[in-house]
Amino acid sequence: xxxxxxxxxxxxxxxxxxxxxxxxxxxxxxxxxxxxxxxxxxxxxxxxxxxxxxxxxxxxxxxxxxxxxxxxxxxxxxxxxxxxxxxxxxxxxxxxxxxxxxxxxxxxxxxxxxxxxxxxxxxxxxxxxxxxxxxxxxxxxxxxxxxxxxxxxxxxxxxxxxxxxxxxxxxxxxxxxxxxxxxxxxxxxxxxxxxxxxxxxxxxxxxxxxxxxxxxxxxxxxxxxxxxxxxxxxxxxxxxxxxxxxxxxxxxxxxxxxxxxxxxxxxxxxxxxxxxxxxxxxxxxxxxxxxxxxxxxxxxxxxxxxxxxxxxxxxxxxxxxxxxxxxxxxxxxxxxxxxxxxxxxxxxxxxxxxxxxxxxxxxxxxxxxxxxxxxxxxxxxxxxx
Amino acid sequence: xxxxxxxxxxxxxxxxxxxxxxxxxxxxxxxxxxxxxxxxxxxxxxxxxxxxxxxxxxxxxxxxxxxxxxxxxxxxxxxxxxxxxxxxxxxxxxxxxxxxxxxxxxxxxxxxxxxxxxxxxxxxxxxxxxxxxxxxxxxxxxxxxxxxxxxxxxxxxxxxxxxxxxxxxxxxxxxxxxxxxxxxxxxxxxxxxxxxxxxxxxxxxxxxxxxxxxxxxxxxxxxxxxxxxxxxxxxxxxxxxxxxxxxxxxxxxxxxxxxxxxxxxxxxxxxxxxxxxxxxxxxxxxxxxxxxxxxxxxxxxxxxxxxxxxxxxxxxxxxxxxxxxxxxxxxxxxxxxxxxxxxxxxxxxxxxxxxxxxxxxxxxxxxxxxxxxxxxxxxxxxxxx
Numbered sequence: 001x002x003x004x005x006x007x008x009x010x011x012x013x014x015x016x017x018x019x020x021x022x023x024x025x026x027x028x029x030x031x032x033x034x035x036x037x038x039x040x041x042x043x044x045x046x047x048x049x050x051x052x053x054x055x056x057x058x059x060x061x062x063x064x065x066x067x068x069x070x071x072x073x074x075x076x077x078x079x080x081x082x083x084x085x086x087x088x089x090x091x092x093x094x095x096x097x098x099x100x101x102x103x104x105x106x107x108x109x110x111x112x113x114x115x116x117x118x119x120x121x122x123x124x125x126x127x128x129x130x131x132x133x134x135x136x137x138x139x140x141x142x143x144x145x146x147x148x149x150x151x152x153x154x155x156x157x158x159x160x161x162x163x164x165x166x167x168x169x170x171x172x173x174x175x176x177x178x179x180x181x182x183x184x185x186x187x188x189x190x191x192x193x194x195x196x197x198x199x200x201x202x203x204x205x206x207x208x209x210x211x212x213x214x215x216x217x218x219x220x221x222x223x224x225x226x227x228x229x230x231x232x233x234x235x236x237x238x239x240x241x242x243x244x245x246x247x248x249x250x251x252x253x254x255x256x257x258x259x260x261x262x263x264x265x266x267x268x269x270x271x272x273x274x275x276x277x278x279x280x281x282x283x284x285x286x287x288x289x290x291x292x293x294x295x296x297x298x299x300x301x302x303x304x305x306x307x308x309x310x311x312x313x314x315x316x317x318x319x320x321x322x323x324x325x326x327x328x329x330x331x332x333x334x335x336x337x338x339x340x341x342x343x344x345x346x347x348x349x350x351x352x353x354x355x356x357x358x359x360x361x362x363x364x365x366x367x368x369x370x371x372x373x374x375x376x377x378x379x380x381x382x383x384x385x
Numbered sequence: 386x387x388x389x390x391x392x393x394x395x396x397x398x399x400x401x402x403x404x405x406x407x408x409x410x411x412x413x414x415x416x417x418x419x420x421x422x423x424x425x426x427x428x429x430x431x432x433x434x435x436x437x438x439x440x441x442x443x444x445x446x447x448x449x450x451x452x453x454x455x456x457x458x459x460x461x462x463x464x465x466x467x468x469x470x471x472x473x474x475x476x477x478x479x480x481x482x483x484x485x486x487x488x489x490x491x492x493x494x495x496x497x498x499x500x501x502x503x504x505x506x507x508x509x510x511x512x513x514x515x516x517x518x519x520x521x522x523x524x525x526x527x528x529x530x531x532x533x534x535x536x537x538x539x540x541x542x543x544x545x546x547x548x549x550x551x552x553x554x555x556x557x558x559x560x561x562x563x564x565x566x567x568x569x570x571x572x573x574x575x576x577x578x579x580x581x582x583x584x585x586x587x588x589x590x591x592x593x594x595x596x597x598x599x600x601x602x603x604x605x606x607x608x609x610x611x612x613x614x615x616x617x618x619x620x621x622x623x624x625x626x627x628x629x630x631x632x633x634x635x636x637x638x639x640x641x642x643x644x645x646x647x648x649x650x651x652x653x654x655x656x657x658x659x660x661x662x663x664x665x666x667x668x669x670x671x672x673x674x675x676x677x678x679x680x681x682x683x684x685x686x687x688x689x690x691x692x693x694x695x696x697x698x699x700x701x702x703x704x705x706x707x708x709x710x711x712x713x714x715x716x717x718x719x720x721x722x723x724x725x726x727x728x729x730x731x732x733x734x735x736x737x738x739x740x741x742x743x744x745x746x747x748x749x750x751x752x753x754x755x756x757x758x759x760x761x762x763x764x765x766x767x768x769x770x
Contacts, residue, residue: 034646133646193630193654194622200655201619203648204662208611210595226593234586234619237579242714245578251685259683261419261518263588263675267682269578270585277589290648297652298644300636329627329714 017076018105018112019046019069022149030107030142036132040121043146044112045069045104048088049096051152057383058152059094060143060179061103062160062167065235065292066284068111071103072096077111077283084161086367093376094159098383104146106139106167108292110285113142117218117285127287129215134291136163136299140170144178154178157379161185161364162331163292166299169339172320173301173312181319181382183375186328186364188335189309189342190300195330198238199293202231206286215287228286229277236276241327241360245269302342309342317343320350321378323364323371330361351378402461403490403497404431404454407534415492415527421517425506428531429497430454430489433473434481436537442768443537444479445528445564446488447545447552450620450677451669453496456488457481462496462668469546471752478761479544483768489531491524491552493677495670498527502603502670514600519676521548521684525555529563539563542764546570546749547716548677551684554724557705558686558697566704566767568760571713571749573720574694574727575685580715583623584678587616591671600672613671614662621661626712626745630654687727694727702728705735706763708749708756715746736763 021044024030029039046069051058061071061084072088074081088094088101105113108131116131123130147155158171158179165187172182191199206212209227213220237245249269253259256266265271302309320343324336333354340352355370357363364371406429409415414424431454436443446456446469457473459466473479473486490498493516501516508515532540543556543564550572557567576584591597594612598605622630634654638644641651650656687694705728709721718739725737740755742748749756 129648133648190636192627193634193636193652194625194627196636196652197618197622197630197654197658200650200652200658201615201622204611204618204659205590205593205615207648208590208594208615226589230586230590230593230615233582233589237582237586240579242577242579242717245582249578251575251578251581251688263514263518263592263679265585267578267581267585269582273582273585274589294648303636332627 018044020044021112022146024145028145030138030145032132032138033135034133038107038114038132041107041114041142042112042118043104043107043114043142045102045146046071046073048072048101049099051100051150055152056154056156057099058147058150058155059099059101059379060147060155060158060171061088061094061101062143062158062164063103063106064160064162064164065296066280066289067164068109069103069105070111072101075283078279084365086365087372087375093372094379095376099156099379102147102150104143106292107142108134108139108288108295110288115285116215116287116291126216126218128218129287131287131291133294135295136166136170137174137304139295140167140174143167143171144175147178154180156383157181157183159183159185159375160187162187162361163296165331166296169301169312172318173304173314176314176317179318181321181378183321183323183378184336184339185323185371186325186331186336186361188331189302189339191297192335196297198234199297201234203290203293205230205234206290212286217286223281224286225281228281228284228289231289232280233273233277236273238330239360239362241329241358243327243358244360247358309339310346313343313346313348317346317348319382320348321353321374322350323353323355323374325355325357325359325361325363325368327358328361328363403429405429406497407531409530413530415523415530417517417523418520419518423492423499423517426492426499426527427497427503428489428492428499428527430487430531431456431458433457433486434484436485436535440537441539441541442484443532443535443540444484444486444764445532445540445543445556446473446479446486447528447543447549448488448491449545449547449549450681451665451674452549453494454488454490455496457486463664469750471750472757472760478757479764480761484541484764487532487535489528491677492527493519493524493673493680495673500670501600501672501676511601511603513603513672516672516676518679520680521551521555522559524680525552525559528552528556529560532563539565541768542566542568544568544570544760545572547572547746548681550716551681554686554697555684557703558689558699561699561702564703566706566763568706568708568763569721569724570708570756571710571716571721571746573716574687574697574724576682577720581682583619584682586619587678588675590615590619591675597671600675602671608666609671610666613666613669613674616674617665618658618662621658623715624745624747626714626743628712628743629745632743694724695731698728698731698733702731702733704767705733706738706759707735708738708740708759710740710742710744710746710748710753712743713746713748
């Protein structure tokens with residue numbers, strides 16, 4: 001068999017690397033919020049642990065903006081450990097010895113689920129910007145179809161951080177009868193003006209790169225790597241706290257004794273950012289970055305329900321455990337708290353955990369014993385009840 | 386006389402638009418921290434009000450990163466009012482009926498003072514990246530020569546916000562005997578890791594633009610406008626507070642009733658950022674942006690004095706009035722306070738004013754009555770004493 005054309009592999013994800021996949025054919029289109037449908041479409045996912053006979057121990061983990069389905073196992077593209085091995089695995093807070101964990105690449109992503117880099121069957125070329133705009137609700141709709149495909153009528157829980165938390169909240173709104181509890185971590189029920197602004201800077205950086213070619217870079221065998229790296233660098237600053245940056249890097253110089261009086265990186269923080277930018281472009285697709293950031297910008301759960309967040313979750317909402325970190329300025333505690341307040345107002349069963357941490361938004365990915373305890377305690381109590 | 390070649394006018398500043406200028410010849414080179422000298426070099430400046438007979442009423446106002454000498458009069462490039470007409474002018478807190486106000490474009494700038502867009506006499510071409518790296522100290526050294534040229538032995542005060550505040554602090558350190566008081570506003574004695582990070586993102590955005598051409602864009606009659614606009618957009622977010630963005634824009638849509646499901650700006654905050662980016666590239670030189678941000682990154686007054694900020698100002702420091710805004714996350718109150726503490730430790734005469742405001746870093750440019758009162762009160766008391 002001949003090698004696939006280069007544009008079939010915009011990011012280095014090969015068929016064997018996607019984990020498991022399910023493709024929904026023309027009989028099961030994905031109806032999108034924009035009014036269009038996506039068909040056929042594929043969802044790439046991973047599972048960990050064993051589904052019990054009652055099919056009552058399934059936990060769906062939702063990934064953040066640049067995450068993927070490899071939550072608890074080596075990422076085949078980067079060769080690095082899964083992105084949440086701190087939290088998911090045997091004996092971990094989301095214990096795969098007890099729970100059946102599912103994690104799917106979002107629609108619009110670039111790790112095997114259908115996204116802008118996928119081939120549009122109508123043209124036999126990559127979608128590029130002809131891919132329809134997707135929303136968090138669309139992502140969750142695709143996950144709903146996956147969960148149904150796996151024969152699971154009711155999930156024990158949906159858990160996710162950042163954009164993953166948006167999906168968890170959307171699950172509670174879209175399918176309150178199909179999930180017993182949701183756990184949004186370091187998240188929000190709407191994207192703030194400041195966050196939209198940062199996303200727009202990233203998108204403009206990508207689109208300003210002439211190698212973006214109006215989104216058709218795959219057809220030209222080029223890649224807007226410089227623009228994507230700038231987008232990543234800007235975003236990365238928002239994932240950390242000022243305190244963490246100061247502690248980690250301060251004004252320390254990189255491999256030198258004195259200022260160089262040149263534009264090459266003098267400071268460790270600069271080298272660190274460059275590294276973040278470089279390594280990101282090797283694993284992520286620029287158009288996926290555009291689509292997924294846009295989906296986050298569009299997210300506003302209250303607006304979908306007459307401006308009343310409490311009304312989003314129906315008469316019988318699932319249980320909620322909302323976790324937030326004090327130094328997270330991207331999804332600040334106040335945003336998380338306002339979700340808890342809205343839920344209290346409709347007498348939902350909600351726990352709110354504010355964790356003191358100086359690690360910023362990224363805290364949810366890091367070693368945070370208080371978070372581990374909250375996640376573990378909540379899930380185990382739920383499963384035992 | 387024939388039209389000057391295009392590269393002589395990288396930004397639309399014509400000779401007549403620079404205000405006043407003084408050019409220091411080969412006998413008066415500007416000795417730079419990097420070890421090189423700049424010669425000849427020009428300082429473009431504006432003055433407002435009248436120098437009294439005792440020459441004791443001169444106030445030097447220092448501008449921020451993208452500011453210029455047009456502090457209190459129409460900017461000839463943009464046609465807009467001066468950048469600090471809230472604070473400087475007849476009857477204003479820095480009252481030009483009483484004080485003789487001087488404001489100079491910094492070395493490295495692009496409004497008439499020698500900078501990377503200036504012609505290198507050695508090559509008869511724009512300096513571009515062959516322009517030496519400059520520091521805040523170098524900027525202040527050039528200002529010191531200007532003030533001497535104006536025949537002023539001792540300034541009443543040096544006042545500035547943001548990078549202007551860095552210059553004010555540097556004045557106190559470099560020439561404590563030539564200034565009676567300094568007033569750094571929304572500033573810091575060193576640039577933080579987070580601020581260096583944001584600057585590096587901006588620089589990378591500029592350098593990623595192929596029209597930057599290794600800094601030689603003037604020779605090619607092009608301009609890295611897209612990269613510079615991205616840099617400006619990212620920076621602009623840091624000038625505002627999350628609260629101000631939420632109040633001003635929230636999630637309001639721009640000229641539409643519903644989400645467009647396209648990448649064009651849906652949200653007002655996006656249109657606003659685009660506008661900021663577009664208007665900036667019309668008035669600012671990309672290489673100047675690189676040089677001036679680097680100068681800010683390099684600023685660390687304590688490091689220049691064995692790590693002890695208190696030691697920076699000599700045995701007879703001038704008086705200090707330090708002003709800070711609660712919602713400024715670029716130069717947070719804690720940074721400003723630490724300067725005050727260091728000064729207290731060496732028994733300097735220091736006032737510290739923390740102003741409650743939700744307008745972020747930009748507050749110092751806006752209508753802030755408490756700041757007006759502090760500036761006016763401090764300056765008048767100083768002049769009366």
